[in-house]
Amino acid sequence: MKKITSLLFALVCLCNTAVWAQPTDFGDPLITDVSQLSSPFSDSAEGTNIGALIDFDPSTFWHSDWHGEVAGDYHWLQIELPEAMEGKMVLWIKRRTADNDHPSKAVITGSLTADFGMEIPIDTLELGNASSGQEFTTGTWVIPEPVRYIRFTPIDCGGGAGFRKYWHAADINLYQSGEYELYQKLMSDFVTQYDAYLWGEDPNIGTAPGQYTDKGVFRCVPGYSAAD
Numbered sequence: 001m002k003k004i005t006s007l008l009f010a011l012v013c014l015c016n017t018a019v020w021a022q023p024t025d026f027g028d029p030l031i032t033d034v035s036q037l038s039s040p041f042s043d044s045a046e047g048t049n050i051g052a053l054i055d056f057d058p059s060t061f062w063h064s065d066w067h068g069e070v071a072g073d074y075h076w077l078q079i080e081l082p083e084a085m086e087g088k089m090v091l092w093i094k095r096r097t098a099d100n101d102h103p104s105k106a107v108i109t110g111s112l113t114a115d116f117g118m119e120i121p122i123d124t125l126e127l128g129n130a131s132s133g134q135e136f137t138t139g140t141w142v143i144p145e146p147v148r149y150i151r152f153t154p155i156d157c158g159g160g161a162g163f164r165k166y167w168h169a170a171d172i173n174l175y176q177s178g179e180y181e182l183y184q185k186l187m188s189d190f191v192t193q194y195d196a197y198l199w200g201e202d203p204n205i206g207t208a209p210g211q212y213t214d215k216g217v218f219r220c221v222p223g224y225s226a227a228d
């Protein structure tokens with residue numbers, strides 16, 4: 001009974017982890033409420049619903065001011081983190097279906113206060129797949145000291161029109177890469193303990209040998225090197 005209880009607990013943990021894993025394997029999204037997002041550069045027509053950036057719906061988007069109504073060289077998006085945070089982070093962006101004005105490079109800064117009275121440099125991110133409908137997850141970047149707010153400020157865009165300072169996106173979010181490492185460890189521990197098997201791109205688990213696949217597939221999981 002103890003083993004079954006432990007197995008069920010492990011599966012519950014893994015099921016929860018699988019839920020966290022959307023849309024990437026980096027754990028819980030840090031932006032979960034529209035109140036965490038703000039920008040003085042929202043377009044008067046296509047920037048009225050900033051929550052479109054966190055609905056995980058690729059058909060809805062937010063656009064910064066392309067009518068020339070707001071002064072400023074760069075259009076930032078401000079993100080309030082759930083709490084003061086530091087350390088490893090990744091950014092995920094889903095591109096809107098459109099030809100131009102997809103951020104391809106962005107400056108990341110932080111602050112403990114919403115007015116950015118003291119702005120802390122964090123990183124400049126190269127954002128790949130800067131074209132229609134694509135998505136991109138950055139490599140890990142590091143917040144060097146606790147901040148409560150992040151500014152995402154695109155400074156270059158992909159597309160034939162070049163950089164026009166305004167930009168748009170279908171979805172955007174932040175994740176702590178530390179949770180990705182936890183996810184990998186949970187998977188590895190579970191498989192080792194229960195002699196389980198994984199299959200599929202978004203790994204599923206079976207506990208009966210040969211139930212779903214063989215360990216040849218599991219050997220393909222990065223970082224796992226267990227013997228037969």
Ligand SMILES: [Ca+2]
Nearest residue numbers: 052057060170
């Ligand atoms: Ca959306």
